[in-house]
Amino acid sequence: MAGSEEMMFPKKSPTWHTWNLNTILNLLTLVGMLAGGVYIWANTTRDIEDLMKWRLSHEEYHKERLAETRAREASFNERLRAEENRGNEVDRKIDNLTYRVTVAEQSAVSITSSIKELQAGLNKYGADLQVVREILQRMEANQQGRPGR
Template sequence: MELPKRAQKLEWNLNTIIQLVTLIGVCAGGVTIWVNKGRDIEELQNWKAGHELLHKERLVEVKAIEARNEERFRSLESEVRKIDNLSYRLTVTEQSSTSTAAAIKDLQSLVSQQSGDLKVIKEILQRVEGGQLRR
């Protein structure tokens, strides 16, 4: 009778253990990198969507500000036209007041001249009356 063969003894040497630990480490690192890459890609896509939304909102704000500025510029242009019109009207008014002042000076000189003439006429009349009373 023969004795049954004994199963071989499972021997673990140092190289086998190092290779298994390395294999497990590489697998764990690969899974970790894969999970992190997926998470990073998702975060980037979320950031990109939020950033695009921010740009759209900012574009709307900028367009609104530009529209308000354009409206303000239009109103300022109309005000500037009014100012130009006012400066013309002021120039015309100054010329008119200058000519009115000259006319008033002429009138004053005529009135003073007439006043002198009236004094002369009064003196003549007084002399004539004085001459008539003596007769």
């Protein structure tokens, strides 16, 4: 058996460190966590930069829309003022025409009453002329020796 003792593998020196399975798994987990942390940090940084760019472009978009809206409001207000001015002008013209129609109606009433007065006067003069004609005819008949009517 003495020979079998010599066949045994030599013992490892006590200075050589042995690595067991738990140590390897712990190191792999640490490396994996560090890699995952770096990956997450890089993605988060990229996402934050993308969000900042989006926010800036979105704010710019809203500024442009606000400027367009204000320009439309100004244009609308300008058109509204112009329409109000035209409306006021039309109202003045309507008032003027109403006044003229009223004056024309009053003139027409005055002219109608004048015409009626003239007709009454003409009728009176016509009757007077008829009487004068009859008187003249009688006078003429008396002068010619004919009896009057």
